[in-house]
Amino acid sequence: MIANFVLDKSGTAIITFVDQLGSNISYQDCFWELEDLVEKIEFDHTIKSVIFTSEFEDFFPVNFIDGHSEFVLENSITQLISEIRQPVIVSVEKNAKDYGFECMISADIVVCNNQSNFSYEQLAKGQPPLGGITQRLPRLIGVGRSLDIILTGKEIASAEALEINLVQYVAQATSIDESLTISHSINQMAPIAVFYIKEAVKTGKEMTLTQGISLEADLSFLLQSTFDRKEGLSSFFNKRNPEFKGE
Amino acid sequence: MNQDASVVQYSTKGAIALISLNRPKQINAFNVQMRDELYEILSLFQKDDSVKVAIIKGNGPKGFCAGADLSEFGSAPSQIIAREVRWQRDLWGLFLKMQKPIIAQLHGFVIGSGIEIASFCDLRVATESAKFKMPESSLGLIPAAGGTQTLPRSIGTANSLKMLLTNFQVDAKTAKTIGLIDRIVDDEKLEQEVFLIARQMCNMQTNLVGSVKKLIRNALDHDISNGIVEEKFQSKKFLLS
Numbered sequence: 461m462i463a464n465f466v467l468d469k470s471g472t473a474i475i476t477f478v479d480q481l482g483s484n485i486s487y488q489d490c491f492w493e494l495e496d497l498v499e500k501i502e503f504d505h506t507i508k509s510v511i512f513t514s515e516f517e518d519f520f521p522v523n524f525i526d527g528h529s530e531f532v533l534e535n536s537i538t539q540l541i542s543e544i545r546q547p548v549i550v551s552v553e554k555n556a557k558d559y560g561f562e563c564m565i566s567a568d569i570v571v572c573n574n575q576s577n578f579s580y581e582q583l584a585k586g587q588p589p590l591g592g593i594t595q596r597l598p599r600l601i602g603v604g605r606s607l608d609i610i611l612t613g614k615e616i617a618s619a620e621a622l623e624i625n626l627v628q629y630v631a632q633a634t635s636i637d638e639s640l641t642i643s644h645s646i647n648q649m650a651p652i653a654v655f656y657i658k659e660a661v662k663t664g665k666e667m668t669l670t671q672g673i674s675l676e677a678d679l680s681f682l683l684q685s686t687f688d689r690k691e692g693l694s695s696f697f698n699k700r701n702p703e704f705k706g707e
Numbered sequence: 708m709n710q711d712a713s714v715v716q717y718s719t720k721g722a723i724a725l726i727s728l729n730r731p732k733q734i735n736a737f738n739v740q741m742r743d744e745l746y747e748i749l750s751l752f753q754k755d756d757s758v759k760v761a762i763i764k765g766n767g768p769k770g771f772c773a774g775a776d777l778s779e780f781g782s783a784p785s786q787i788i789a790r791e792v793r794w795q796r797d798l799w800g801l802f803l804k805m806q807k808p809i810i811a812q813l814h815g816f817v818i819g820s821g822i823e824i825a826s827f828c829d830l831r832v833a834t835e836s837a838k839f840k841m842p843e844s845s846l847g848l849i850p851a852a853g854g855t856q857t858l859p860r861s862i863g864t865a866n867s868l869k870m871l872l873t874n875f876q877v878d879a880k881t882a883k884t885i886g887l888i889d890r891i892v893d894d895e896k897l898e899q900e901v902f903l904i905a906r907q908m909c910n911m912q913t914n915l916v917g918s919v920k921k922l923i924r925n926a927l928d929h930d931i932s933n934g935i936v937e938e939k940f941q942s943k944k945f946l947l948s
Contacts, residue, residue, distance in 0.1 A: 547872050568868045600863060625885070628869050645873040650847035657844055657871045660855035661864055668928040669803070672856035677793055680851035681786045692847025693780055704847060 463493045465500075471508035472643040473501055473546075474636075479515040487528045491535045498540045505706060508651055509643040510544055512567065513551040513636055519560030529590060532559070538591035541566040545655055547646050551639035552576050552627070562591030565600055568658065570627040571639045572618050578626060581613040599665070601625055650688035651706035656680075715744035716766075717751065722909045723902070724752050724761040726809075731767025737820040737852075738776035746798045753805060760908040761809045762901055763828060770815025772824060774842065775851075799853045802827035803924065806917030808908050812901045813837050813888065822887070823850060826857035829920065830904065831888040834897050839877040839887060841870045860927060862886045915945055 462485050464476040475497060477490075501507050514520065525532055541548060541563060550556075550567035555577045564570055564578075572578075582589060589610075597606040601624050608614065621627040631638035646654060656679040664672030683689055687707040695702035716727040726748055728735035735741075752761050765771035783789035802809075802824075811825035813833035818840050825831050841858075843850050850871070858867040862885045869875055882888045892900040908916070918941045926934050 547868065568872075569865055600865060623884075625863050625866060628865050642869075642873060645875075649844035649872060649874070653844040653847055653849050654872055656849045657855055658868065660849065661859050661867050661871065664856045665859045665864060669856055669860065669924065670800070673799060673853045676849070676853065676855045677790070677851060680849050681790050681793075683847070683849055684781075684786050684789070686847065688847035690781075690847070692845070693777055696777055696846055702845075702847065 462490050463497060465497055467504075467507065468640075470644050470647045471506055472640065472647060473504075473507045473510045474640075475510065475512050477512075477514040477516055477520065485524065487524045487532055487537075488535075490524060491531075491537055491540075494537055494540055495535075498544060502545060505651075507546055508647040508654070509547045509549065511549045511551055511636070511639050511643055512541065512563070513553060513639070514560070515553075516560075517554050518558070519550070519552055519554070519556040520558075520563050521560075522558050525559050525590065529587065532590045536591060538562045538566040538596075542592075542596075545658075547643075547654060547658055549639045549643055551635045552578075553635045555579075558582055559591055562589070562593045562596075565596045565626070566592065569629070569642065571629040571631055571635050571642065572621065572627045573635045574618050574630050574632060576618045576621070576627075576630075576635075577615050578621055579613055579615045580609050583610060584613045650686075650692055650702070650704040652686055652688055653683060653692075656683060713744055714738070714741045715748050717748045719755075719758050722757065722759040723905045724755065724758040726752065726761055726763045728763070728765045728772055731765075731769070733776065734767065734769045734773035734816055735765040735771065735821070736773050736776040737824070738779050739782075742796060742798050746796050746801060749798070749801050749805065753807065758807070759911075759913055760807055760905045762812050762905055763809055763824065764812040764898075764901075765814070765821075768815065770821070771811070771813045771817045771837070772819075772821030773816050774819030774821060777846070793851075799823075799827060806920065807913055808911075808916055808920070810901055810905055810908075812897060814894070814897055816840075819843060819850065819854075820852050823852035823854045823857065825888075826861060827853065830890070832890045832892060832897070832901050832904065833879045833882065833888045834894040835879050835891055836894055837879045837882070837888075839870075839879075839882050840874060842874045844872055845874045858887075914948070918945060 462478055464478045466474045548567040549569045550564045552572040556564045557579050561578055561580050605624055618630045622630050629638055660676045660679055664675050688704045691702050714730050716729050718725045809828040811828035811831045814837055817837055822839055866885045879891050883891050922938050
């Protein structure tokens with residue numbers, strides 16, 4: 461096992477890439493394991509948000525990929541992460557390089573440590589991109605900055621990563637504690653509204669603005685039939701905390 | 708329109724129109740009457756040849772707009788009718804079609820629909836003490852005035868999700884850093900500074916501004932080569948006019 465799965469009481473699924481010293485784990489093992497986990501998360505309605513974290517020095521070890529490039533292209537962990545229905549936080553405790561970097565930018569929100577460093581050195585090694593970086597990175601930080609990172613392999617420290625919006629939080633203590641605080645805050649929101657917001661934001665960005673606004677309006681009308689919408693408004697007027705059911 | 712009873716006021720000073728949200732006791736909470744009046748006033752502004760730029764502001768000291776008036780939620784007879792009305796009075800579509808520039812003058816609370824209105828404007832100027840928040844998901848709702856679409860285009864997907872999924876409050880400094888607003892001014896100088904910017908914009912030709920606004924708004928909706936062809940076409944049209 462490389463991906464350790466824990467579900468906490470508030471509905472956060474925590475997947476940790478575990479460093480098993482001496483074991484002979486390949487990318488394939490990791491992919492199959494994650495594919496099963498992601499399927500489990502998809503159908504578990506108690507799971508409201510997901511955190512990916514890692515015990516490795518690099519978020520996803522480069523040596524897992526070596527010699528498996530074609531398999532990686534066809535069986536993408538970054539795609540698995542990006543297709544999760546729930547909000548996904550990547551918690552980088554140490555560094556994120558190469559495929560780990562691509563995993564990181566496939567999430568919705570990134571939290572790192574104030575000592576974290578980021579880089580993408582695939583091209584310098586004569587290797588092509590394997591996890592969607594040429595498409596996801598420009599959408600996050602713009603074309604110029606993406607080319608700078610991808611073509612030069614430059615290292616980016618946490619402060620700069622925050623400044624250019626590569627990460628959204630820099631934790632002063634541990635990244636996982638900050639990530640848990642964020643996920644617990646998400647878990648308190650109405651789950652269907654959370655899923656619809658994620659859908660509207662991510663799908664809408666790939667549409668024209670007019671089409672995106674239409675999608676948002678339809679999701680908003682659909683939401684009017686939910687128990688949680690009534691509960692949200694009722695709790696607001698009665699000055700109490702809402703008790704959302706995800707219905 | 709009786710301006711005293713209006714929840715949106717309209718006045719002009721030279722070539723500058725001033726559109727004021729006028730429910731100060733409710734921190735200008737956005738309601739159906741405001742939607743209808745804003746729709747009328749934006750149409751009027753667009754047709755008024757004596758004005759070239761508008762400033763949209765909120766009356767009262769507490770803020771620009773505290774979001775949607777939740778007391779009206781659920782008042783539509785059905786979701787079907789609510790959807791019909793949404794498209795009959797498509798205020799947000801009208802914002803996108805506006806040829807003339809609109810500046811959002813932001814102070815105090817800028818919450819939910821307040822951010823969404825500002826996001827449809829062309830320039831956002833805020834005071835140092837302004838506060839921004841998107842609380843919809845904490846109320847079992849999602850934004851319904853384009854927020855899930857305009858925010859990712861201005862502050863990126865990740866920052867949008869951070870604001871929309873955690874009800875995270877953003878101060879003016881952070882808002883400027885992430886691109887939610889464009890300028891910060893001292894609290895007491897807001898009106899004066901916005902007026903100066905508006906006066907600068909008055910020097911520009913309305914049809915040229917309208918064409919450039921449209922090109923920029925649509926820039927991310929198609930690939931760059933088509934965008935450049937469209938820009939050349941519009942520029943040629945302007946030069947030959």
